[in-house]
Amino acid sequence: MKTFWEVVRAEPLTDHVPESVTGCYISDLLSDVLAHAQPGVLWLTVQVHRNIVSVAATKDIAAVLITCGRKPDSAVVVEADEAGIALLTTPLSTFAAAGKLWEAGVR
Amino acid sequence: MNAAPAIESGARAGDARKVGVAQVLVYELRVRDAMSKPPVTAAPTDSLRSIQLSMKTHRFSGVPITRDGELLGVVSIEDIINALDQGHINEPAEKWMSRNIVTLRDHFSLVRAVAEFDRHGFGRFPVLDTSDRLVGVITRGDITSCLMQHLERRAEEALALEATLRAAHVDDEKAQRVVIHAHVRTGDYDSAGKLSQRMRTVLRERAIDPEIRRRAAVVAYEAETNIIIHSLGGEIVATIDPDKVGIDATDTGPGIDNIEQAMQEGWSTAGRLPRELGFGAGMGLPNMKRCSDKFEIVSNRIDGTRVHSEIFLRKAA
Numbered sequence: 001m002k003t004f005w006e007v008v009r010a011e012p013l014t015d016h017v018p019e020s021v022t023g024c025y026i027s028d029l030l031s032d033v034l035a036h037a038q039p040g041v042l043w044l045t046v047q048v049h050r051n052i053v054s055v056a057a058t059k060d061i062a063a064v065l066i067t068c069g070r071k072p073d074s075a076v077v078v079e080a081d082e083a084g085i086a087l088l089t090t091p092l093s094t095f096a097a098a099g100k101l102w103e104a105g106v107r
Numbered sequence: 108m109n110a111a112p113a114i115e116s117g118a119r120a121g122d123a124r125k126v127g128v129a130q131v132l133v134y135e136l137r138v139r140d141a142m143s144k145p146p147v148t149a150a151p152t153d154s155l156r157s158i159q160l161s162m163k164t165h166r167f168s169g170v171p172i173t174r175d176g177e178l179l180g181v182v183s184i185e186d187i188i189n190a191l192d193q194g195h196i197n198e199p200a201e202k203w204m205s206r207n208i209v210t211l212r213d214h215f216s217l218v219r220a221v222a223e224f225d226r227h228g229f230g231r232f233p234v235l236d237t238s239d240r241l242v243g244v245i246t247r248g249d250i251t252s253c254l255m256q257h258l259e260r261r262a263e264e265a266l267a268l269e270a271t272l273r274a275a276h277v278d279d280e281k282a283q284r285v286v287i288h289a290h291v292r293t294g295d296y297d298s299a300g301k302l303s304q305r306m307r308t309v310l311r312e313r314a315i316d317p318e319i320r321r322r323a324a325v326v327a328y329e330a331e332t333n334i335i336i337h338s339l340g341g342e343i344v345a346t347i348d349p350d351k352v353g354i355d356a357t358d359t360g361p362g363i364d365n366i367e368q369a370m371q372e373g374w375s376t377a378g379r380l381p382r383e384l385g386f387g388a389g390m391g392l393p394n395m396k397r398c399s400d401k402f403e404i405v406s407n408r409i410d411g412t413r414v415h416s417e418i419f420l421r422k423a424a
Contacts, residue, residue: 013237015134015216030332031390034325035397039317047385051332054300057307058324060317071237077214078137083304 004042007104008097010065010090013077017086018062024106026098030055037061042106044094048072056085063087067094132257138220139213141253142234142243148173149182151201155190158182158200171233171241172200178233178241180204210235213242217250285309285347291334291358296384299335303327306345306352313349316423322398323352323418329391330356330414336381338411351400352418360411366404370396 004021005012022040027033028047037043039060045052048070056064063086066072071089080087090097148171149158158170162184169183182204190196190203211220211232223232224247234243287309289302303324310320327345334341334356341358363369370392377387396402401417 013214015219028385029388029390030385031329031388031394034329035390035394039321045385049384050297051299051384051386054304054328058300058303058328059321074139074212074214074236077237078139081214081216082135 002104004101004104004106005063005065005088005090007100008065008090008092010088013072013087013089014081014085016081016084017088021062021106024098024101025061026094033061034058042101044097046070046094048076050076050079052076053080053083053085053087056080057083061085065090065097067092067097132254132261133218133221134216136217136253136257137213138211138215138217138234138245139243141217141220141249142213142245143249144243146171146233146241146244148241149200150174151179151204152199155182155187155196155198155200155203159187159190159196162187167244168230171244172204173241176240178208178210178235178239180206181208181233208233211245212237217254220245220250221247283349287345287347288342289331289344290342291331291338291340293335293338293340295335296381296386299332300328302331302343302345306347309347310352310420313347313420314422316421319418319420323354323420325398326354326395326416326418329395330354330416332386333391333414334358336377336386341411349420351420354414354416354418356412356414358411358413360408362408362411363404363406366406370404 003019005017021042023038024042024044025033025037026044028045030051033043033055037059040062043056043061043064044067045064046066046068048066050072052064053076066087066089069089069091072087077087092100147161147165147167149161151172151174161170162168169181171178172180172182179201182200186203186205190198195203209223209227209229209232211223211234213234213236231244231246233241234245236242287302287305292298306327307320307324310323327343330343334343338358339360341356344355346353368374372393373389375387375389381387392404395414395416398418399416400419403415404412406412
């Protein structure tokens with residue numbers, strides 16, 4: 001049984017990554033995430049600016065999966081660790097990652 | 108980075124969660140805090156002899172070999188001994204260096220670094236940042252001295268805190284109201300969320316219902332980013348009472364021409380940079396209104412914009 005992040009060949013950036021998530025939300029618009037994301041979900045985005053940590057913390061999002069092989073600065077990773085938000089990066093596109101997560105039962 | 112809240116809430120939660128300062132520190136401090144930087148390196152074309160001399164001067168047991176910041180390998184004391192033994196000490200590093208290098212990332216916690224030292228038994232690790240560039244070298248000695256330094260600082264802080272607490276205890280009774288105040292600068296995207304984070308901490312300590320807490324946090328965060336993106340600068344005050352949070356955002360202009368339009372989802376006047384950072388969805392004001400129990404906005408060309416929001420609080424069931 002693979003974890004959700006192994007399914008998308010993701011590299012965990014933070015020390016702690018949850019074993020599972022309660023669902024998934026996809027958006028690159030921060031206000032859209034603030035409006036619609038549910039707590040505890042995995043958020044897929046191409047954004048790497050430190051505001052992804054603030055937004056995730058605001059909505060109690062469990063983990064942020066950065067797609068298309070993009071990576072945030074180390075400072076952002078440290079901030080995420082401190083906020084208890086997991087950050088991961090995957091070489092897959094948002095679309096491909098979402099497909100694999102759906103197949104793996106993340107609904 | 109500030110450890111005080113973590114220690115404080117840990118102690119308050121009871122004995123089960125009590126952790127020592129040193130224990131907190133190894134989780135909190137990062138490899139980047141402890142490593143030696145910038146790293147002393149050698150070029151792939153340097154002779155093993157020159158690297159041996161460099162090791163002697165610096166008392167290192169290994170030197171990373173780099174080209175333009177990229178880590179190619181490491182020459183260890185063992186490589187030097189072999190070279191002396193087999194007579195190739197004058198040959199270039201790239202011919203004899205070890206290429207299979209285990210590295211650490213600069214954002215790893217020290218507890219993770221210690222685990223890697225235990226696992227591999229190496230004396231030192233080259234440290235890479237997330238862009239795979241060599242940014243330092245770390246040894247067990249670096250970790251120890253970093254911990255000692257921070258322990259000392261914490262001890263001093265603890266003494267100072269004790270003094271302040273004794274003084275503040277008197278005010279504790281009226282501390283029901285907490286006011287958080289922040290100046291917000293135009294274009295300062297890196298500071299977005301600072302006030303909202305402080306407010307969240309207070310609400311969490313007061314065991315406010317998570318759903319309400321998140322609504323308040325959304326209002327504060329959107330208010331902050333609005334000022335950063337659209338205004339000439341301003342300030343936000345979050346007034347936290349036992350039964351409600353008031354969030355007052357005021358800026359010095361330029362004001363909103365058509366508030367009705369601005370309140371529509373999808374309408375945005377944000378420029379290219381904020382949009383690239385994921386702002387400017389045209390949902391900021393609608394989000395604030397939806398998350399508020401009371402919401403008022405006043406704006407004109409002379410005074411700028413003032414937003415007042417209230418969120419009624421309820422403790423978690």
